[in-house]
Amino acid sequence: MAETIRLEIVTPRGAVLSEDVDIVTAPGYGGEFGVLANHAPFLSTIKIGVLTYKKGHDSAQIMISGGFCKVSDNKITFLVESAEGGREIDVDRALRAKERAEKRLAAARSQQEKINQTRAEAALQRAMARLKASGQKAA
C-alpha cells in the first residue's frame, strides 16, 4: 500500500485533521462510500455519522455531522459542522443525550410537531454517531 490519499477535515472551529491515509470511509448521501488514492473528482453531501480512515494497520473513527466532502487531486476534504475523534467523545454525555433525544422524539411524535421531531431526530443521530465512533455499543 504505497499510495495514500490526503485526508483533511475542516470545521468552523478550525482544521481537525490533515493526514495521508490509505482509505477513507464516510457516510454519504446514498450510503457509506469508500475513497482510495487517486479517486476521480467527487462531490457529495455528508450525513451525520462516523468517518473511518485507515493508515497501515492503524484505523481511527471520527464522528462527523452534516456538511459535504470534495475529492480532487488525490485529496479528500470534508467540510462539516463538527467533528470529534473517537477518543475525545464523552460516552456518558452521549448516552444521556441519546436518552433525552429519544424522549423528546416520542413526545414530538405524539403531538405531531414536525419541527421538534426533526430536531430530536437529528440529536438522536448525533448521539448514536458519537457512541459508534467512541467504540461503544449504542444499546
Add this chain to the structure above:
Amino acid sequence: MASLKEVKTKIAGVKKTSQITKAMNMVAASKLRGAQQKMDNFRPYANQFNTAMNSLSGSMETSQFPLMEVREVKNVELLVITSDRGLCGSFNANIMKAAERLMKQLEAEGKKVSLVCVGKKSRNYFRKTGKVRKSYLDIMGTFQMFNAREIAQEVAASFLAGESDQVQLVYGQFVSVAVQRPNVGQLLPIQTLGGDAGAQPVAAVDYIYEPSPNEIMDVLLPLYLNVMVYRGMLEVGTSEHAARMTAMDNATRACKDMITNLTLIYNKARQSGITAELMDIVGGAEALRG
C-alpha cells in the same frame, strides 16, 4: 479654590476609575486574542466552502433555487449585528447609524423594512421604531455555530415565505485592531459568486456528484447562509473587543491626565495653605516681640 480635602477625594476617585478602565483594557485584549484565533480557525472553512460553491454554481442555472430567487423588492429585512455590551467607543453607534441610514433610504424608495436584531445594543436602539421582528440577545459572548444557524434559519424562513424579498446584513467589519468599519452586505437572495469566478474561471473538473448537483445545492445553500451569518457574528465580536480595547486605553490615558492636573491643583492649594500659616506665625511672633 477647591478645598484640600475635596481635591484629595477626587484624585482617589479618578485613580480608582483608571484602575477599572485599565483592567477592562486588559480583559478586552485577551478576549480579542481569543476572538481573533476563532476567526483564523474559521477562515479555512469559509474559504473551502466558497471554492466549492464556486465550482458548483458556475455550472448551474441559479434562479431555480428558492434561496437564490431574485424577486421584485418590496419588503427588506435588515439583520443588524451589534454587541451586547457598551463601553466600546462609537463601535455600536456606527453600526446602528449605518443601519438607520439604509433603513431611511429603503423607506424613501417605498420599501417596507423589518429588523432582526442580534445583540442588546441594536435591540434597545431600534425598539422604539416598532420594526424589530425578532431579536437575539446574549449570544455574542460565546460564538456558537448553532446560534448562527438559528438566525440563518429564521431569516431564510421569512424569505422563503415571501415576507421579505431581500435580506441585508449590517455588521461591523474587523479591518484591524485599530479600524472597525460598519459594513452592509446582501444575505438573501444568495448572490452567485459568479463575479469572482468569471475573473478566474474554475478549472473545469468533471466532478462526480452525489446526489445530483441541484440536490447538493439544496443542502449547501442553507449551510452557506450559516457561514455568512457566523462570519458576521465573528467579525462583530472581534471588532467589539478591539474597539473596547482602544476605548479603554483612551479612558485610562484621560484618567492619567486628570490625575496630573488634580495633583497640580492639590499641591498649589497645599503650598498656599502653608504660606498662609507661616504668615500667621511670623505675624504673631512680631506682635509678641512688639
